[in-house]
Amino acid sequence: MTASERFADALHVSIDLWYPDCWEIEVTERLDVGLLGYGIYTTGEEVATLFTVYADEQETISRGVEAIAESEHVHSVSEMASVFRQTGLSKPGNATRELLVVHDGNKQISQPLTSRGFVCTGPIDIRDGREYWELATNHGRETVQEKFADVREEMDAEINVRSMTQASRQNAVTTLPVDRLTKRQLEVFQLARERGYYEYPKGASAGELADELCVTTSTLHEHLHKVESILLGQLRLR
Secondary structure, eight states: OOHHHHTSOOEEEEEEEEOTTOHHHHHHHHSSOEEEEEEEEEETTEEEEEEEEEESSHHHHHHHHHHHHHOTTEEEEEEEOTTSOOOOOOOSSSEEEEEEEEEEGGGOSHHHHHTTTOEEOSOEEEETTEEEEEEEESSOHHHHHHHHHHHHHHHTOEEEEEEEEEOOTTTOOEEOOGGGSOHHHHHHHHHHHHTTTTSSSOSSOHHHHHHHHTSOHHHHHHHHHHHHHHHHHTOEEO
16 A cells, blocks of 8 residues: 555445356346345355345245245245334335345355455445445555456456545535435446436536436436435435
8 A cells, every 4th residue: 555545535435246157146137026135244255245125026025035046055044023224224125024144155255355445334225136336445547456356266256346535624515315216226226326417518418318228218217306305305414
């Protein structure tokens, strides 16, 4: 680490990724379910992870739980009471179920990331056969790309960097309660920010965002208006 990196403000990095032999990716690719992973606890070669399984219907979730339990990389699956995790997070889907899964730690990409100086700052969202990570690091941008190249080689992974943002204490004047957004609202909001919709001049129009999301422009505006109402209604100035 260089001296400049040691005293720099943290870099927040958003990525999506794929790698082979990952049971979470395989389940969400095969079935119409998503997973939110919280807290990865390593015990030797085993890993215990808390998951929220989400889908449109409980029947779909039941099929997802069965698929998880049948994976050769999963050692045990325990269902948890829905009230065990009092985080205040909005439900990510119409139907959800909480699980504690003990699985093979050798088949996970988390250790290659954390061992290279990345810290996970929120739930890992796994959907449609890809994992979406929010990371923080004190590496510089060039070093981040080098570290990701190492992970790609080690895990035979595809890693797409969605955004890198320097978080300075001088410009961090607000706290946005993004944990109050639904999964879809967060997806729309993140895309709008990544494409420069809120910049001046705009980096992307509402129509372009709507086309990328495969929705109408009016539906996009409806999503963004709800997001803005939630975020601005809860906005706190420091």
